[in-house]
Amino acid sequence: MSMQSGASTIDPGEVAKFEAMAAEWWDPVGKFRPLHMMNPCRLDYIAAQIAAEFGRDRSAPTPFAGLRLLDIGCGGGLLSEPMARLGADVVGADAAGGNIAVARLHAEQSGLAIDYRHTAAESLAAAGERFDVVLALEVIEHVADPPAFMAACRDLLRPGGLMIASTINRTARSFAMAIVGAEWVLRWLPKGTHDWRRFVTPDEMAGLMRGAGLDPVDRKGMVFDPLRAEWRLSARDLAVNYTAAAVRRAT
Amino acid sequence: MDIRADVLIVGGGLNGPALALALAQAGFTVALVDRLAHETRLDPGFDGRAYALALASRRLFEALGLWPVLAPESQPILDIHVTDGRPGEGAAPWFLHFDHAEIEEGPMGHMLEDRHLRRVLLATMQAEPGIAQIAPAEVVVQEVGPAGVTLTLGDGRRLEGRVLVGADGRGSGTAARAGIARTGWDYGQTGLVCAVEHELPHGGCAHQFFMPAGPLAILPLKGNRSSIVWTERSALAAEVSAMSDADYLATLRPRFGDFLGAIRLAGARSSYPLSLSIAHSFVAPRLALLGDAAHGVHPIAGQGLNLGLRDVAALAEVLLEARRRGEDIGAADVLARYQRWRRWDAVSLALGMDAVNRLFSNDNPLLRAVRDLGLGAVNALPGVRRRFIREAAGLSGDVPRLMQGRGP
Numbered sequence: 001m002s003m004q005s006g007a008s009t010i011d012p013g014e015v016a017k018f019e020a021m022a023a024e025w026w027d028p029v030g031k032f033r034p035l036h037m038m039n040p041c042r043l044d045y046i047a048a049q050i051a052a053e054f055g056r057d058r059s060a061p062t063p064f065a066g067l068r069l070l071d072i073g074c075g076g077g078l079l080s081e082p083m084a085r086l087g088a089d090v091v092g093a094d095a096a097g098g099n100i101a102v103a104r105l106h107a108e109q110s111g112l113a114i115d116y117r118h119t120a121a122e123s124l125a126a127a128g129e130r131f132d133v134v135l136a137l138e139v140i141e142h143v144a145d146p147p148a149f150m151a152a153c154r155d156l157l158r159p160g161g162l163m164i165a166s167t168i169n170r171t172a173r174s175f176a177m178a179i180v181g182a183e184w185v186l187r188w189l190p191k192g193t194h195d196w197r198r199f200v201t202p203d204e205m206a207g208l209m210r211g212a213g214l215d216p217v218d219r220k221g222m223v224f225d226p227l228r229a230e231w232r233l234s235a236r237d238l239a240v241n242y243t244a245a246a247v248r249r250a251t
Numbered sequence: 252m253d254i255r256a257d258v259l260i261v262g263g264g265l266n267g268p269a270l271a272l273a274l275a276q277a278g279f280t281v282a283l284v285d286r287l288a289h290e291t292r293l294d295p296g297f298d299g300r301a302y303a304l305a306l307a308s309r310r311l312f313e314a315l316g317l318w319p320v321l322a323p324e325s326q327p328i329l330d331i332h333v334t335d336g337r338p339g340e341g342a343a344p345w346f347l348h349f350d351h352a353e354i355e356e357g358p359m360g361h362m363l364e365d366r367h368l369r370r371v372l373l374a375t376m377q378a379e380p381g382i383a384q385i386a387p388a389e390v391v392v393q394e395v396g397p398a399g400v401t402l403t404l405g406d407g408r409r410l411e412g413r414v415l416v417g418a419d420g421r422g423s424g425t426a427a428r429a430g431i432a433r434t435g436w437d438y439g440q441t442g443l444v445c446a447v448e449h450e451l452p453h454g455g456c457a458h459q460f461f462m463p464a465g466p467l468a469i470l471p472l473k474g475n476r477s478s479i480v481w482t483e484r485s486a487l488a489a490e491v492s493a494m495s496d497a498d499y500l501a502t503l504r505p506r507f508g509d510f511l512g513a514i515r516l517a518g519a520r521s522s523y524p525l526s527l528s529i530a531h532s533f534v535a536p537r538l539a540l541l542g543d544a545a546h547g548v549h550p551i552a553g554q555g556l557n558l559g560l561r562d563v564a565a566l567a568e569v570l571l572e573a574r575r576r577g578e579d580i581g582a583a584d585v586l587a588r589y590q591r592w593r594r595w596d597a598v599s600l601a602l603g604m605d606a607v608n609r610l611f612s613n614d615n616p617l618l619r620a621v622r623d624l625g626l627g628a629v630n631a632l633p634g635v636r637r638r639f640i641r642e643a644a645g646l647s648g649d650v651p652r653l654m655q656g657r658g659p
Binding site: 028029036039040043044047058059061081082083084085086109110111229 | 277278397398574575576577578579582583584587591
């Protein structure tokens with residue numbers, strides 16, 4: 001397994017701490033269980049949208065080779081690593097420095113070359129970075145200025161590039177499920193993880209995208225199936241979790 | 252590292268090669284470690300062993316491109332007769348009769364001799380560039396790391412993969428090295444296996460007689476031949492095994508009956524003790540068990556290979572789906588999907604077969620009356636009977652894509 005430069009500059013005491021955090025991030029039944037459970041469904045959506053937009057054959061071993069992809073709010077790398085395995089040239093960005101150290105350490109263990117950066121979308125855009133795909137999953141409900149964030153995402157895309165976002169709808173059901181259910185009753189997420197008032201409806205999402213010069217091309221609900229204990233995509237039910245894709249206009 | 256592959260498989264019986272083919276055809280690289288040399292596996296000596304391939308298993312072989320070669324060697328099963336009997340007494344008045352015309356999918360299964368299946372699997376594997384076969388070889392060390400698994404062989408060679416599959420039978424060393432405990436028991440019964448030639452045609456009909464000592468299955472092979480699986484208490488089985496061919500046949504004849512005319516042995520005889528052995532978990536970090544390594548069942552209704560092939564199809568589908576998403580194919584949550592899918596099915600079937608055997612391997616007159624009524628009741632209700640047929644054909648439950656006649 002190849003050592004990656006960067007990880008070696010961290011102080012050894014910090015490494016032990018990050019190793020513990022990495023184990024936590026990547027434990028499918030630990031603290032980040034909700035994300036792990038939702039991940040296959042999110043990955044199915046992302047992979048299908050990228051393959052469709054860029055005409056890639058998903059049965060190839062590395063179908064996304066040659067595509068430059070940015071994962072905003074990459075956390076421990078739950079999306080960045082799969083995208084790198086599918087051949088994409090991945091940059092993972094997170095505003096939390098701890099997450100970046102964790103993600104670097106895990107990618108190194110997995111033998112994956114991923115460029116993780118402790119930075120924000122706006123700074124990357126200002127530095128003139130350009131990508132074929134920008135992912136912002138479970139991010140927009142946490143940003144202070146959604147229109148400005150969406151504009152930064154547009155700036156990060158090459159013309160014709162693909163943006164994929166996911167978030168939680170602002171409905172009575174999403175209050176019951178995401179706040180009361182997930183935070184108060186099931187304790188899947190710490191209390192206060194989400195502020196219901198910041199949730200974005202699918203139409204508001206489409207409005208934000210259009211306003212930034214992105215054309216919405218698809219949206220799907222993500223629904224938890226309690227019998228199979230897994231998430232699946234739904235064309236009709238966008239009342240709680242959903243994901244949306246948009247393309248940057250060529251001009 | 253001497254060999255690197257996506258998937259390492261330990262065990263070169265039938266399930267291991269079937270999985271290797273399914274994975275290699277889907278684009279994975281595979282290394283298969285077999286304890287036995289090819290020449291041993293290919294020994295043409297016919298030991299009479301044959302499998303009742305369920306329809307779902309045939310579909311898996313179709314998906315793997317093996318069926319065109321296997322079909323000419325296979326005998327379709329058109330009818331199944333299940334009877335309760337005692338030697339010399341003939342069949343009880345109540346019996347079960349399953350006819351393939353009752354389900355729309357065609358024959359409920361095919362009889363295929365072990366020697367043909369083995370030869371075709373090995374030859375196809377050899378022609379597959381994505382598979383590295385390592386045989387004969389013994390695994391001595393098995394180490395699991397954060398991103399992969401490493402095997403060290405007896406000759407010092409080292410193999411590295413993302414995930415390890417134990418297809419090494421009920422005494423699975425792979426499971427033992429991973430610390431997976433097993434539950435099981437001996438039945439005190441032994442399966443006597445042979446093939447017979449008979450005077451009259453079998454008409455594609457399979458027979459299962461439930462005798463006090465254990466079930467006797469007469470399964471149609473190509474031509475006027477049938478495969479016999481004859482279960483006896485182990486002490487008696489040892490005596491029967493030691494007999495000359497003539498005495499052996501003389502002992503078999505009254506149990507067999509004369510409905511196929513005169514019989515004589517075709518090929519060698521073999522025997523194996525029956526036991527149930529279930530692994531406490533089908534998965535461990537970067538490890539999945541399948542076939543007998545996960546669940547060694549009683550061979551009633553020939554479900555052992557069919558169950559194993561269902562594991563093969565399910566595991567191949569789970570791994571392929573994970574790769575298409577870019578997931579780590581050896582990650583705990585990926586392997587957990589395989590276990591969730593297969594464990595209930597395999598364990599419930601194993602215990603169900605165990606219960607059936609306990610109910611039928613008994614000469615208690617009350618139990619005999621109960622089971623005769625039960626068989627009669629199943630036979631009298633077409634809906635129930637169709638469910639049994641579909642179950643036996645492997646068409647019930649969550650069927651893997653490779654067994655639905657579709658690509659993975």
